[in-house]
Amino acid sequence: MTAPALTPELEARLLDTAVTAARAATDHACRNRHRRLEVAQGFAHDVKLSLDTECQKIAIEHILERFPDHAILAEESADTATATSPPPGFEWIIDPIDGTVNFSHALPFWCCSIAVRLAGRSVAGAVHAADFNELYTASQSGPALCNGKPLHVSDVPDLAHSLVLTGLDQKHNPRGERYGVFHAIADAIQKTRIIGVAALDLCRVAAGQAEGYFESGIYTWDIAAAGLIVERAGGRTETLAALGPHRWCFLATNGHMHDPLRKVVVEALGRG
Ligand code: LIP
Secondary structure (H helix, E strand, C coil), X not given: CCXXXXXXXXXXXXXXXXXXXXXXXXXXXXXXXXXXXXXXXXCCCCEEEHHHHHHHHHHHHHHHHHCCCCEEEEHHHCCCCCCCCCCCXXXXXXXXXXXXXXXXXXXXXXXXXXXXXXXXXXXXXXXXXXXXXXEEEEECCCCCEECCEECCCCCCCCHHHCEEEEXXXXXXXXXXXXXXXXXXXXXXXXXXXXXXXXXXXXXXXXXXXXXXXXXXXXXXXXXXXXXXXXXXXXXXXXXXXXXXXXXXXXXXXXXXXXXXXXXXXXXHHHHX
């Protein structure tokens, strides 16, 4: 089956739909903030909120109203046990609340991330960080924007002057390698930060506020929209390993210090 044609008009409609759906999801989360502790499922280092599922439903309704025959891959309903290939046509990738733990603590570092892929490649994406009033967008042939203003990655050329956003994969990687990689990155650069919201971290790389982002294990819905935003802002993204269904070891940078950071990460991962 051949992939459907992506005209400029369709690209614009897809982006507009990603924005509308992301805004609708965050609007629901904000209006129901008083319910932020309603837990659907608890884990040792993570949580699923009732609002995750509700916001996801709202986003899906907005998308299917406009594109009823498109496929959906969404965090709260995804099958993370069975390996599947992306469909040949359009597929929407939804993280209704990225940074759920932050949201549940009333920390403002959370967002809704929505991307649409064609044959497995992101062609449009929106990240809405409601508490910062920041809407990040990009499309395959359009610029990366924050609230309509162009984004560009930083010019910082080397590790010594770089700030890198990262995370600790506590849920899926209990063996301790995560601390080895963290130490290696921390020793090589100016500063690391763990903010706990991958999509927004990547948008901050696109905005030139951080030079890099690395996580040893992260899901497709955390990176599908913001990875495109980094690329359209002039940065570089790279999947270092496929870890299982929808899960990746992932690096994104301003491009200038990509190879040196990649070397640090790969060597540390190799040491286990
Ligand atoms: C979270 C990410 C965070 C990562 C966590 C988790 P969620 O997404 O954004 O950066 O370190 O492992 O995946 O679960 O809040 O949508």
